[in-house]
Amino acid sequence: EPEVTQTPSHQVTQMGQEVILRCVPISNHLYFYWYRQILGQKVEFLVSFYNNEISEKSEIFDDQFSVERPDGSNFTLKIRSTKLEDSAMYFCASSDRGAGNTIYFGEGSWLTVV
Amino acid sequence: AQTVTQSQPEMSVQEAETVTLSCTYDTSENNYYLFWYKQPPSRQMILVIRQEAYKQQNATENRFSVNFQKAAKSFSLKISDSQLGDTAMYFCASRGYTGTASxxxxxxxxxxxxTL
Structure with missing residues (x-):
């Protein structure tokens, strides 16, 4: 069964450093997402991406964050100048169509900022 | 805007028994979809079941079924014949129909x- 894959599974970074989290969505999917889950809290939407541009973003997704689809398969989340409070599990997700269709999640990238 | 409320932070059930997890939601949209995701200790988000709001019939997936009460905006998950592998965090979620990537x-x- 096709799946969303994410790398790295776990990354430790120093405060102030830049981090890039990588994702390979399911191959025929057109809609891509990043979600975040701080330990012990609920899953929060960060950004959605379609047709090579951001469709929607939350208030969390400020200038510190950016997304990119550099080629036909990868979808990346860049976090600049990381802060302690950026420590969280970051989930990439994709769906084949927009409204209503199931969103499939990757296994997550656990980011620890020290 | 959509909100989803799960009022039961923790629940316990004995193996082979049945348990129901509650969820209520609020949405201004006419068409929407509802989901239950499972998050085991590995923290992966796994789709359990989905319900299309315009369908009156409750969705069923093997031991998992939902009780969808549209007027009450309620969407509970019933797990029958509970297994040890069902131990996990369960998230209720909603998704609107408007926009290209809601x-x-x-x-x-x-x-x-x-539990045993």
Missing amino acids: KLTFGTGTRLQV
Whole structure:
């Protein structure tokens, strides 16, 4: 069964450093997402991406964050100048169509900022 | 805007028994979809079941079924014949129909422990 894959599974970074989290969505999917889950809290939407541009973003997704689809398969989340409070599990997700269709999640990238 | 509420932070059930997890939601949209996701200790988000709001029939997936009460905006998950592998965090989520990539809105989750 096709799946969303994410790398790295776990990354430790120093405060102030830049981090890039990588994702390979399911191959025929057109809609891509990043979600975040701080330990012990609920899953929060960060950004959605379609047709090579951001469709929607939350208030969390400020200038510190950016997304990119550099080629036909990868979808990346860049976090600049990381802060302690950026420590969280970051989930990439994709769906084949927009409204209503199931969103499939990757296994997550656990980011620890020290 | 959509909100999802799960009022049971933790629940416990004995193996082979049945348990129901509650979820209520609020949305201004006419068409929407509802989901239950499971998050085991590995923290992966796994789709359990989905319900299309315009369908009156409750969705069923093997041991998992939902009780969808549209007027009451209630969407509970029933797990029958509970297994130890069902131990996980369960998140209820909703997704609107408008827009090209409408986002999922999650509840705060219910931690389910299945015991021997």
